[in-house]
Every structure is written in structure tokens, then in C-alpha cells.
Amino acid sequence: MSEGIAVGIDLGTSNSCVCIAEGDRPTVIPNEWGETVHASVVSFLEGGAVLVGNEAKRRMADDPRNTISSAKRIIGRYFFSEEVKRARERMPYEIVEAENHGVRIVVRDQLYAVPEISALVLKEMKELASTHLARPVTHAVITCPAYFNDNQRQATRDAARLAGLEVLRIINEPTAAALAYGYGRGLSQKVAVYDLGGGTFDISILELGDDVFEVLSTAGDTYLGGDDYDDRIVDRLVREFRDSTGLDLTQNRWCLHRLKEAAERAKIELSQREEVEIFVPQLCKDPSGKVLDLRSRLTRREFAEMVLDLTQRTFKVCDEALQSARLTAKDIDAVVLVGGSTRMPAIQQAVAHYFGKAPLGNIDPDHVVAVGAAIHARELMGKGGGKTVLLDVTPLPLRVATVGGFAETILEKNTPVPIERSKIFTTSRDNQEKVRIEVLQGESSLASECESLGAFEFSGFRKAGRGEVEIEVVFEIDTNGIVNVTARDRDTGQQASTTIHLSSGLTAEEIEQKASRIQSTPLARRQAG
Amino acid sequence: MDAAFRIEVETLARILDQLDYFQVLELEPDATPAQIKAAYHRKSRVFHPDRFLQVAGAELRAQILAIHKRITEAYTVLREEERRRAYAAAVTGPERERHLRWTVQEGEGPGPEEVGTTEKGRKLYGAALLDLEAGRLDAAERNLKMALVFEPGNPHYARKAEEVAALRKASLQAGNLSST
Secondary structure: OOOOOEEEEEEOOOEEEEEEEOOOOEEEOOOOOOOOOEEOOEEEOOOOOEEEOHHHHHOOOOOHHHEEOOHHHOOOOOOOOHHHHHHHHHOOOEEEEEHHHEEEEEEOOEEEEHHHHHHHHHHHHHHHHHHHHOOOOOEEEEEEOOOOOHHHHHHHHHHHHHOOOEEEEEEEHHHHHHHHHHOOOOOOEEEEEEEEOOOOEEEEEEEEOOOEEEEEEEEEEOOOOHHHHHHHHHHHHHHHHHHHHOOOHHHOHHHHHHHHHHHHHHHHHHOOOOEEEEEEEEEEEOOOOOEEEEEEEEEHHHHHHHOHHHHHHHHHHHHHHHHHOOOOHHHOOEEEEEOHHHHOHHHHHHHHHHHOOOOOOOOOOOOHHHHHHHHHHHHHOOOOOOOOEEEOEEOOOEEEEOHHHEEEEEEOOOEEOOEEEEEEEEOOOOOOOEEEEEEEEOOOOEHHHOEEEEEEEEEOOOOOOOOOOEEEEEEEEOOOOOEEEEEEEOOOOOEOEEEEEOOOOOOHHHHHHHHHHHHHOOEOOOOOO | OOHHHHHHHHHHHHHHHHOOHHHHOOOOOOOOHHHHHHHHHHHHHHHOHHHHOOOOOHHHHHHHHHHHHHHHHHHHHHOOHHHHHHHHHHHHOOOHHHHOOOEEOOOOOOOHHHHOOOHHHHHHHHHHHHHHHOOOHHHHHHHHHHHHHHOOOOHHHHHHHHHHHHHHHHHHHOOOOOOO
16 A cells, blocks of 8 residues: 555646545545636746646736646647647647647747646646645546547646656546446446536446446547637627627737637526626727727527537537447436536536436536546555446557558557557568557548557567568557557567657656756745735 | 465466467357456456555566456457457367467458459459559549449448548548549
């Protein structure tokens, strides 16, 4: 049994949450202001300190260039990816390209890798927990969307290491939620976890048994989240404002940010009320210098119609997951909602309609993932009594690039992990010394449409005629969903040496350097008043 | 952890490469899907590496991980009815040793001999594969369409035709349409 203190951390696109499981009940840890949900926003102050959380979010309008939000949208992504392209258009902070198609964020003349931003959020969570418990937190289970690929998972793990946390596990958010729901209750059910976060949508189908929770399938859309719902309101406000004043608010990032804040607020209020008034005072000036306000109204019904297609998109993904699990919606015994966006009545009604039963009402969608992560952390520390075994799956097919631009499947999606599968390659030239394999993850059978996890070059084979050396390449996916690739001569068992090309991740040296920078960065506290 | 379990792990890890998947899961070759799933759960309860994260001894943990990975591997192969049958046949055959573990075969899936039911279809499919290798996408697509005329609904032909169509679309988008 390890003596460290372990927490569960839900590292979200918009919000994060930290929880500890000790004694009977898991405790969601509040900050000094009693808040349990913290914006995943990092504001770099003058003088070197950073402010993290809801107070940092308030600085987004005043200091947009030095206040970083939604880093999770681009974590583990290549510079040329669609997500990074989008972020560069929309985000007020500066994003530049680094070596090997990597991504850096420029803040106050310094370059930060994306995991460093997430590391600062994690550092804040760690600090909150350490202060609350009056003991230093050492270990953590960190959650990520089920649909995250290997690059994104590695980057998430790097972030935790940078924050000085020992990573017990990277666990899928829906799986954590299912654990929080079913742990220790002796259920025998098929459960759907519908997880609409700020930036991503995940659905997982699980079979909960007495002491084994098996994920049957998972599916997701990494381009769909609560933010897209806000954007629909923003679009409408922009249109209304243009119609009445002729001014285009999209040209000004500060204006857009104010609209976005107002839209999010309206969305949240619509969960409580049938109609909201939207008022953004002193939004901009017209050409004559007159200061203009924005006023609008929005009903729950109008909003539901505006976002109908977004909600329908989530059910396409649900269809896919159910089909993979060889189930239909009526086989599901319980539906767990995760993510603040699922508070929207339009979504709750649509989910109830789709599954033919109301989603469970007594679960806090903002806390449930962190609670599950904390329960798992306790188990992994050997303090949970070994009550539940989690059997998770890999969300995406693992492939290798082949001749003609194709991507051949090695491990299908929804294969349980940890697992390994090997493929035999034979040499195609006499005295061939090297074999190069590009490893991919993605749904498409075209290599160009998959995510590259890197090109592995194996060398050090014995010299022989073509076709005489059989090289066994072993592809392994571990319990974190992280991929390892090794190769050996099939006859001699000789392990090949490996070089990895094209990988945007951080090297061991970079992690060490950046860890000392992150750990020495002081966290600013919010002042009263 | 008791001594008996430690010995069980060490023994199992040592002979793992000689066991077939039925032996790994302690099942009969004609086990039903429900029995296969139950065995996977039962074995996972005993050998899941999560339960031993804090147990001293890196070697022992590595052995447990290897065993659990093999349990998962056995489950993923045996739970597919078609694979289970093919596997059961392979491990009772003369080349048992070579077939104990499911590996991905080299090449682009099954050849024409294995997938075609008519001679014309096989010929056209074979030609399409050659066209594909040479980058003649138009010709490959034509041949696959013809193959499907002779064998409507052949899933291998249909899948390949889809692949080629996707490839053509991609190459059209890239603006380097190959000539035929």
C-alpha cells in the first residue's frame, strides 16, 4: 500500500473538478470561496504569477492575450490539424508552430506547450486539495474524453507529470461516471453514459456486474460540445445586431467574447426559466462614436429549435455505440448524464425520448466524473478493498500505413484493453536493415484521414536474403489507452531498436525542464472584495 | 498476496506461450458467447493488474500484466463466433504452435481465391487489386464494378470498391487524378 495521497481530477475543456475518496464518501473539494467547479482558464499576471479558475475566466475580457482558455481543445494535436486551425481563428491568444508540427502558445513573450497550460490547471487542483486536506497530494487519476486518441492521452499524462503529480491512471470520463454511479451497489445493469462536455461529446455503453464493470463500446465526437450551443446564440445575437445597426461584431474579439459570455449565461438561465433577457451594456461604438448596448430575448423553445441539429448529432453517435455493443436503446437500464450541458431541458427531454426512459436525476453532472476518478484512485492505491474491476476499451481503430495510402487495421475499435496484437512483416530486400512503420489511429481506411501516432523505425536485424527475416511487430494498448510498439526477429527473438519520428509530444528532457518551470510558477489567489 | 497465488502467477507466466486461448480462459472449444464472457470476467477479477499496482515486485507485476493481456486477447478472438471457429480448427491442426496467437496477416486482406465465388468475379477482383497497387484507380473501380455484376453483394468486392471510391475522391481533392 502506498502512503501518498491520491485524488481524482476531472480536467475538462471548460471546467475542472477535484475529488478525494477517503472513508465512506467521496468529497468534492471546494476552493477557499466554496466553489467546487473551476474554470479551466489560466491567466498569466504581470510579475510571473498565474491565476487559475473562475477568477481567471473573469479576466478573459480584460486581458485576452494573456488569458488562456480551452487548451484541451488543442492538447495533443498537430499544428496542421483542423482543431488548431480553428483555435487560431477564434482564440484571442497567439498560437505558433514548434518543431515536428508541435504547438506552442505565446504568453508575455514566453512559449508554452499546451500540456503546460493544462499542468497549471492541474497544479491549482492539486493545491486546492492539499490545502483542504492539510496534507500534500502526490498521486492522481486524471480523466479524459473516451474518444481521445493516443497523442491526446500522452499529452494529458505529460500535463500531470509537469504539475508534479504521479499519474495512477488516465481514465475515460464516461467510465469514471459509471464507476461513481454503480460502485459498491451490487447492480446488474446495462448503462449508457451520455457525456456532453464543453468541447466534446462521448457516449459509453457499459455492463455493470457485481464487481466487474465492462465497457462494451464507446463513441464520440471531439468537435461537438456545449460551446457549440453557446455559439448558436452568439450567431443569432450577431445577426440581430447587424440587422439593427449594420455593425459586424465578429470583427472584434473583445465584443465576441462579451457575446459569448452573455450567450453562456443565457443558456444556463434557460435551464431554469422559459424565457431570458440578454443585455450586454456598452458593447461597442458606432462610426459616430456613440456607445451601443445589445438587448435581446430568447425563449426556451426558440433555443431548442436553434440547436436541434446539434442534439440530433449526438444521437447518431449513440446509434453507433449501441450498434457496436449489439444492443438497442430499449436494452439500456439506466442513463447517466455527464457535463454541465446536460442540464439543458432540451437535451434531457431528447435523451429521455431516445432511450425511452428518463435519465437518472440524482447525479450531479459537474461532479460525477471527478467522483469516479477519486474512487478509482483509492482502488489503485490499494485502499479500496479491490471491490470493482474496470474493463475499458480503445475508442479508435489502431492501424498501420500500407502501400497505396491505405491504413490497415491492427486492432479494431472497442477492443478491450490492455491488449497486444502482433503483425509479421518480412524483409523485402536482401540484407535489409531497417523497417519503418507508420502507426495511425482513426476510422478511415485511408492513411491521410487518420491521426498519425508517429513513424517507428526498427533496425538491428541480422543480414539475410529477402523474405528470410520475419519481423514480429507488437502493438500494445495499455490500461491508459496509450499505445506502445516494439519489434523483434521472430526466429532469434532479438529485440529491434526503435526510433520514433514525427511525434509532437514532449521529450523526457523537455518534460524535466518544463516541470521545474511549472512547479516554480506561483499560483495567485483571488483577493476578497 | 498469498504464496499459492504467487506460484500460480509464476507458473502461468512461464507456460503462457504454450497455451491456446481456450486453456487461457479454461473453456471448452465449443464454449458459448455467454460462457466466454463469464470466463473473461472471472479471470479479470483474479488477474486484473489494477489490483496489484501497489504490490511489491516489478517482475511479478509484469507477469500479471502479461497474463491479463493474454486473457483479454483470448476474449477478443473467441467472442467473435467466426473467429472462434477458425481458431479452434487452427489449434487442433498440425501447425498448432504457429496458430496459438491471433496475428494480423501480411498483405491487404484475403486474396481473390478466398473471396470470389465465380471465376469471372475472381479474375476481375484480381485485376482490380493489381490496378490498385499500380495506382490506376479508375481501372480498379471499373473492374470492381464488373466483379459485382457477376457476384452481386459480395462483401469483399463491395468493401474494396468503397475503399477505391474513397481513394479516388481523396486524389481528386488533392488534384492529382491518376490517368488510366
